[in-house]
Structure formats: structure tokens, C-alpha cells
Amino acid sequence: MKSSVLFAAALAASAAFVAASGRPVAAKSSPVCAACVKANMERLAGDDLRGRGCGSADENAASRFIVDILRRSKIDPAFGKDGYLQAVQLLTPTPAAPPTLTVTKDGQQVTLLQGRDMIAFESPVSLDAPLVVVTDSRAAADVVKGKVVVFDTPIQDLPGVQILLHTGAAAVIAPANDQISEHWDELAARPPGRTQITGVPPHAGPALGVSIFAKPDAMKAVRGLAGGEARLDAPRGPPKERTTYNVLGVLHGTAPDADRHALLLTAHYDHLGVRNGVIFHGANDDASGTSAVLEFARILGSSKRNKRTVYFGLFGCEEEGELGAQYFLGHAPMATSDLMANLEFEMIGVDDPQRPGALMLTGWERTNLGPALQAHGAHVGPDLYPQQHFFQRSDNYQLALKGVVAQTVSAWPVPPTYHAASDDLAHVDLKFMDTVIGSMVEPVTWLLNSDFQPAWLEGQKP
Known part of the structure; x- marks a missing residue:
């Protein structure tokens, strides 16, 4: 997960369940096949797939496993006859050497090195500019435009940082926060520039400057050279060519206009792969969401057909910027206007101690979908972490930008295992997952057989 979360209910042995609304709900027999969920988790998050790194042979093997599950669940291919897979070609910049930032003034010189002192995001090959220090993000344009700005704040x-970049700063150097420090090595290893997706136009609009986050000693060193000259060097090697795959199956509805009001259930199946010889299994993020979508496919594929069409989509390379989802939006087998909604499932394997036994829906306040699902038995409530902007941090956002009511169902968005090597099978709760998935089956089935139309609330469409 680039970041998203799911909320769940884990009272399988209980005769009652207290939902997000606080109302007791009688327990029902679950349609979930616990053995199926467990087997899918063991395959996706096992050692053999080595963390399903973006565009790797391991991620590709995971896509073929997903196709096999969809086929056995009687889900039709969505890309034509036998076409479950959508190939996405990627060109990713590589560094010829780690980026460096060198600041000189009056014979003094300080050099910051990527991964040791700083992390620079999407740096150009080279950049030369005066260094200035500001303490207020509202600094005038003539102070920061075209400059390397040391944003001198205690946190x-x-x-x-974004305000200063939009004002015209060539680069902004700011203190690294706890989240960046916790994932320092992972972030430092990211490509020096944006991956090019073949068939997807580059982002429109003017490019912003470089965001640089530095350790305390590095911040102190550059702060003392205000008025000097800064040079950022990020030499490039040959681009890395990779292929990821989106997987898409479909179960057509029975209504005459079934395909014009389709529901898209999604998750991303990639994770971080192998780092320094250590497998980052990505059990919670997002083998759990992938297993949920596959279990919905099994349940719906073996049940009476519903009125509305349902698609089952598993995206590749979400962890590197929703790359698979970006391609899908320009090459979807359906018009996005024919999608009534998208529910993304992400990180549903760990219960949130702030709201145990309950799911959350990102962007709750933006649409009428969450309250409608809750009214039909979903144990789901608002996002408890709005400051983290999880609505914008998963594949659903790419669809939301195209106008689709697209939101993510999650459990705990900030568990200790997030993007850590400890995100393995030993640190997910399979019984909790079974309950979470089971709690959504009836609301999803209602949605597929109702005339309800999910809609954006006034002023809330991104």
C-alpha cells in the first residue's frame, strides 16, 4: 500500500457484534471460506513470491496465480477471450551515482549524500541555485523563486514545503519527520525521477521543484551557509525496463443495463520485494486486500447472478505511484462513466486498537456510499486519520480523479508493520480477515441488486 486502510469486525465467536454505529448486530453464519483465504494469503505472502516487487518476475507470477483463482471462481476475463491480463510497460530512471547536494560559501563547503544525510525526491540531473533560509512558508516569491530554500522549521x-515549491522554489530542504526516518532506507532507494508508463501521457502542468528531507546534522550544516551557492547532482544511468500486469475479471449482471451500472472491486497485489536480502512479504499490505477481492470473486461467482455487473481488478505497481491503475484508466475495457462505484480493499489484516472490530472508509465525508453501506449492515465508519490523506494514497484515487465514486475500505492504516519486514503472515489475523470480508458480503450484494446510485456530495469531488 502506498497508503490506505481497512476496517473490520472480529467477533466470530460472539453472538453479537457492535458495529461502527454502536448498534448491536446479530451474528450470522459467514459465507467466507476460511481455508481459501488462508491458502491465498500463504501463496501471495509466502517466501516463493519474494514480496512481489513492482515489475519483477515474482509480481508477474503473482498475477498468474490471481488469474488461476478467478478462472476457477467462474469469473470471465474482462479483456476479451482468455484476456485477464493487461500488460503495462514501464521505463524507470536509474542513478549512475547517489544524488549529492553541495553548498559552498566563502571557502566553506558541505556535501549531503542521498541515503546518508538526505533524501531527495524526483531530482533533476543537475541544479545550480543560490541558497536561502526562510522560516515562513508564506515568504515572498522574489525571495524564494529559483532558489534552493532551507525551510528552517523545528518540525x-x-x-x-508544497507552498514554497508552488511559489517557485527550485528545491526545498526540510527536516525529516519520524515517518520518513522510519522508512529512510526504502525511500532512499527510490528512483531519482518519475517512472514513464508507456501509453500514458506525462502529467500536465508545470513541474514543481525538488523536495529534500534532511537529518538534523545536515539541516544545521546547510542552515549555516545561507547566501551560498547550492548544486544538486543526480547523474542518470540507463532506464530500467519492466512489465507489470493488471488483472481484471468480470461477472456480468442480469439487468438489461447491467454493464452501465457496474461495481469495481479492487486491490493492489504488489509490494516492496527484496531489500538488502530481506523479503518484504506484504501480507497486510496488500495480500490481505487481494485475498478479499479473490474471496468476493469466489462467493459471487458461485452464487445467483446479481442485477448489476461486477468487475474484480487487481492492480500492479501501486507501491511505486499507482502505476498500474494509471495505465488502466486510459485503457479500461469499459467507460469509466459506466462504473457506479469502486471499492478498493487495502490492509485489512490488522485490527485498529482505536476502533476495534470496525472498518473505515476513506473519503467518508465525500460521498453518500459509506452511510448507505452502513445502513445495509456494513460495519464501516469514517476515516480516523484524515490528517494522513489516505483517500489520496491508493489506487482508488486514480479512479476518483476520473469522476468515479472510488473509496478504500481498510482496517488500521498505521500498524507497526507498515512497509516493514515484519509485515508477514505471522503478523496478520486471519480470523479477523474472515470476519471483515464476511461483514461486507451482504452490503456488496445489496449494492449489486439495488437501484441506489453512489454520488459525490456537493463540493467534495476531487
Whole structure:
């Protein structure tokens, strides 16, 4: 997960369940096949698939496993006859050497090295500019435009960094916060520039400057050279060519206009792969969401057909910027206007101690979908972490930008295992997952057989 979360209910042995609304709900027999969920989790998050790194042979093997499950669940291919897979070609910049930032003034010189002192995101091959220090993100354009700006704040102020970049700063150096420090090695290993997706136009609009997050000693060193000259060097090697795959199956509805009001259930099946010889299994993120979508496919594929069409989509390379989802939006087998909604399932394997036994829906306040699902038995409530902007941090956002009511169902968005080597099978609760998946089956089935139309609330469409 690039970041998203799911909320669940884990009272399988109980005769009652207290939902997000606080109302007791009688326990029902679950349609979930616990053995199926467990087998899918063991395959996806096992050692053999080595963390399903973006565009790797391991991720490709995972896509073929998913196709096999969809086929056995009687789900039709969505890309024509026998066409479950959509190939996505990627060209990713590689560094010829780690980026460096060198600042000189009056014979003094300080050099910051990527991974040792700083992390620079999407740096150009080279950049030369004067160094200035500001303490207020509202600094005038003539102070920061075209400059390397040391944002001298006691804590990392991400909105302030963005304001300075939009004002015209060539680069902004800010303190690294706890989240960046916790994932320092992972972030330092990211490509020096944006991956090019073949068949997807580059993002429109002017490019922003470089965001640089530095350790305390590095911040102190550059702060003392205000008025000097800064040079950022990020030499490139040959681009890395990779292929990821989106997987898409479909179960057509019985209504005459079934395909014009389709539901898209999605998750991403990639994770971080192998780092320094260590497998990052990605059990919670997002083998859990993938297993949920596959279990919905099994349940719906073996049940009476519903009125509305349902698609089952598993996206590749979400962890590197929703790359598979970006391609899908320009090459979907259906018109996006024919999708009534998208529910993304992400990180549903760990219960949230702040709201145990309950799911959350990102962007709850943006649409009428969450309250409608809750009214039909979903144990789901609002996002408890709005400051983390999880609505914008998973594949659903790419669809939302195209106008689709697209939201993510999650459990705990900030577990200790997030993007850590400990996100393995030993640190997910399979019984909790079974309950979470089971709690959504009836609401999803209602949605597929109702005339309800999910809609954005006024002023809330991204």
C-alpha cells in the first residue's frame, strides 16, 4: 500500500457484534471460506513470491496465480477471450551515482549524500541555485523563486514545503519527520525521477521543484551557509525496463443495463520485494486486500447472478505511484462513466486498537456510499486519520480523479508493520480477515441488486 486502510469486525465467536454505529448486530453464519483465504494469503505472502516487487518476475507470477483463482471462481476475463491480463510497460530512471547536494560559501563547503544525510525526491540531473533560509512558508516569491530554500522549521511542515515549491522554489530542504526516518532506507532507494508508463501521457502542468528531507546534522550544516551557492547532482544511468500486469475479471449482471451500472472491486497485489536480502512479504499490505477481492470473486461467482455487473481488478505497481491503475484508466475495457462505484480493499489484516472490530472508509465525508453501506449492515465508519490523506494514497484515487465514486475500505492504516519486514503472515489475523470480508458480503450484494446510485456530495469531488 502506498497508503490506505481497512476496517473490520472480529467477533466470530460472539453472538453479537457492535458495529461502527454502536448498534448491536446479530451474528450470522459467514459465507467466507476460511481455508481459501488462508491458502491465498500463504501463496501471495509466502517466501516463493519474494514480496512481489513492482515489475519483477515474482509480481508477474503473482498475477498468474490471481488469474488461476478467478478462472476457477467462474469469473470471465474482462479483456476479451482468455484476456485477464493487461500488460503495462514501464521505463524507470536509474542513478549512475547517489544524488549529492553541495553548498559552498566563502571557502566553506558541505556535501549531503542521498541515503546518508538526505533524501531527495524526483531530482533533476543537475541544479545550480543560490541558497536561502526562510522560516515562513508564506515568504515572498522574489525571495524564494529559483532558489534552493532551507525551510528552517523545528518540525517537518509538508504543506509548507508544497507552498514554497508552488511559489517557485527550485528545491526545498526540510527536516525529516519520524515517518520518513522510519522508512529512510526504502525511500532512499527510490528512483531519482518519475517512472514513464508507456501509453500514458506525462502529467500536465508545470513541474514543481525538488523536495529534500534532511537529518538534523545536515539541516544545521546547510542552515549555516545561507547566501551560498547550492548544486544538486543526480547523474542518470540507463532506464530500467519492466512489465507489470493488471488483472481484471468480470461477472456480468442480469439487468438489461447491467454493464452501465457496474461495481469495481479492487486491490493492489504488489509490494516492496527484496531489500538488502530481506523479503518484504506484504501480507497486510496488500495480500490481505487481494485475498478479499479473490474471496468476493469466489462467493459471487458461485452464487445467483446479481442485477448489476461486477468487475474484480487487481492492480500492479501501486507501491511505486499507482502505476498500474494509471495505465488502466486510459485503457479500461469499459467507460469509466459506466462504473457506479469502486471499492478498493487495502490492509485489512490488522485490527485498529482505536476502533476495534470496525472498518473505515476513506473519503467518508465525500460521498453518500459509506452511510448507505452502513445502513445495509456494513460495519464501516469514517476515516480516523484524515490528517494522513489516505483517500489520496491508493489506487482508488486514480479512479476518483476520473469522476468515479472510488473509496478504500481498510482496517488500521498505521500498524507497526507498515512497509516493514515484519509485515508477514505471522503478523496478520486471519480470523479477523474472515470476519471483515464476511461483514461486507451482504452490503456488496445489496449494492449489486439495488437501484441506489453512489454520488459525490456537493463540493467534495476531487
